Amino acid sequence: MSTGPLARFKVIDLTRVRAGPTAVRQLADWGADVVKIEAPGGDSGLGGERHGPDFQNLHRNKRSLTLNLKAPEGVEVLHRLVRQADVVVENYRPDVKFRLGADYESLRKLNKRIVYASISGFGQDGPYRDRPGFDQIAQGMGGLMSITGLPGQGPVRAGIPVADLTAGLFCALGILVALLEREVSGQGQWVQASLLQAQISMLDFQAARWLVKGEVPGQAGNNHPTSIPTGVFPTADGHINIAAAGQEIWKRLARAIGGAALLDNPDYATGALRSKNRDKLNAEIGVLLRPKTSAAWIEILNAAGVPCGPIYRIDEVFADPQVRHLGMAQSVHHPKLGDIDIVGQPVTLSRTPSRLTRAAPEAGQDSDEILREFGFEADAIADLRGDGVI
Secondary structure, X not given: OOOOOOOOOEEEEOOOOOHHHHHHHHHHHOOOEEEEEEOOXXXXXXXXXXXXXXXXXXXXXXXXXXXXXXXXXXXXXXXXXHHHOOEEEEOOOXXXXXXXXXXXXXXXXXXXXXXXXXXXXXXXXXXXXXXXXXXXXXXXXXXXXXXXXXXXXXXXXXXXXXXXXXXXXXXXXXXXXXXXHHHHHOOOOEEEEEHHHHHHHHHOHHHHHHHHHOOOOOOOOOOOOOOOOEXXXXXXXEEEEEEOOOHHHHHHHHHHOOOHHHHHOHHHOOHHHHHHOHHHHHHHHHHXXXXXXXXXXXXXXXXXXXXXXXXXXXXXHHHOHHHHHHOOEEEEEEOOOEEEEEEOOOOOOOOOOOOOOOOOOOOXXXXXXXXXXXXXXHHHHXXXXXXXXX
């Protein structure tokens, strides 16, 4: 039995790979009863090997029902589930859902309260409607690769699938808004998100620089595009991040690193001048930081009220005491893998926190249980299995 603030909602998960599963994971972690529908052979390979870290992280807290949607009987089973469900999430190419009879208009005839969510590469209509979507393509078309990397380096992708992940998060937000609105209207609706829209939205102030002022941002490397000195600086044993935004913090930084003379340099008198002369300023700061270790400078700068921090490898991230305190690695038990750690939710609720209670399911491990809950008798389930529908 599902528990948590979303436990009253039944979610049919038709998604694969990453963006769609990310959206559904948000609902599952807050207690929604998620039925992951997979082809009879399972979805392994569409989001990584089933027992691999990626698949396990994406599909925790879900149950699995194998269902052949290419068979009419499989579509009939799906329709029966939809009649009792609250949410359907899919990330097929726009034409595929119509071929399967799993599009919004078809399903809303079965259940006017259904909230139907779609994630695509480029949107459900328009000139790029039928193009296959992929994270790196969206990063390029959405402008991110043009502002990532060192100046003159050429386009650079981000180190995470940011378009996929944010499309999933925005989709989950849309689903929750639609569920709230349904409490007033009694009607479901079609929620649409795309990788391209999500990536453009994530440009945020960089997009606003163009839209409002006509500026085309370029690559700034590790420097902040507009706030100097903010970037990566060398120390005796590595590098640290420093973010000295604003006049007051700039003064604190200069004094803390023994660079009070920098405050008398007219080239650095204002934020605009520091930005103009950023390379020279960064070099001078680097010279002052070289004698001490990263840990020593982080202690000194934090005491001075200057935002700063280490630059961790991934293993160091999860060893950090604050990260441990926040519980960002959480354990679940998998029947074959044993106890494994996966990434926790970054949002905390005081009374109804998210819970990671189940590892990603094996393909079809919950098929009988799910079908019984939706009113299928034992003989009907046996017939579906015998016919290769489940």
